[in-house]
Amino acid sequence: QSYLMESGGGLVQPGGSLRLSCTASEFTLDYYTIGWFRQAPGKERQAVSCINNNNGSTYYRTSLKDRFTISRDNAKNTVYLQMNSLKPEDTAVYYCAAPQEGSLRCDSAGMEYWGKGTLVTVSS
Numbered sequence: 001q002s003y004l005m006e007s008g009g010g011l012v013q014p015g016g017s018l019r020l021s022c023t024a025s026e027f028t029l030d031y032y033t034i035g036w037f038r039q040a041p042g043k044e045r046q047a048v049s050c051i052n053n054n055n056g057s058t059y060y061r062t063s064l065k066d067r068f069t070i071s072r073d074n075a076k077n078t079v080y081l082q083m084n085s086l087k088p089e090d091t092a093v094y095y096c097a098a099p100q101e102g103s104l105r106c107d108s109a110g111m112e113y114w115g116k117g118t119l120v121t122v123s124s
Contacts, residue, residue, distance in 0.1 A: 003027060004096050009118030012086055018120060020081040022096030029053075030074040032113075033099055035106050036081045038092035038120075048094070049081060050106035059106045086122045093117040 008020040022034060035050035049070040050059045058070055069082040079096060095118075097111035105111070 003113045004098065004115035006094060006096050006115045006118040009094060009120045011121045011123065013124050014087060014122055016086050016122070017082070017084045018086065020083070020094055020096075020118060020120075022079040022081075022115065023077055029072065029077050029079055029098070031101050033104050033106065034072065034079040035097050035099075035111065036070065036079075037095045037097055037108060037111075038090075039095070039117075040089075040092040043092075045095070045108050047106055047108065051079060052104050054104065083120070086120075088122045091120060091122050093119050 003024055003026055005023050006020060008018055012018055030053050033050055033052040036048040037045050038048050039045040048061055048064060049068055051070045051072055060068060067085045072079045096115045098113045099105045099110045100112045103110060
C-alpha cells in the first residue's frame with residue numbers, strides 16, 4: 001500500500017518548469033518530514049530536497065538548490081517541489097517519501113513511506 005501520492009510530472013522542454021505535488025490519503029503530512037527523491041535510469045536514487053515538520057527547515061541537494069524549491073501547505077495536506085530551469089539531466093522518476101513520525105532524516109535508507117513516483121522528462 002502506498003500512503004503517499006505524487007503528481008505533476010510530465011514532459012517539459014529544457015529551461016521549463018514543473019511543480020510536483022505530494023499528498024497523502026491516510027495520514028497527516030504535517031506530522032512528518034517529507035522528502036523528494038529521484039532516480040534516473042541506471043542510476044541510484046538520490047535525495048533532492050526535504051522539509052521538516054519541526055520548524056520548516058529545508059535541505060537541498062547542493063547542485064539543485066538554486067533551481068528547486070520545496071514547500072508545504074498543511075491546510076491542503078500537500079508538499080510541493082517547484083522545479084525551474086529544468087535540464088535534460090533532471091529526467092528521472094521523482095518520489096516523495098517520509099521517515100517515521102518525528103524523524104528528521106533525509107536519506108533513502110531512513111524513509112519509511114514512499115509514493116509510487118511520477119516521471120519527469122526534460123527533452124526538446
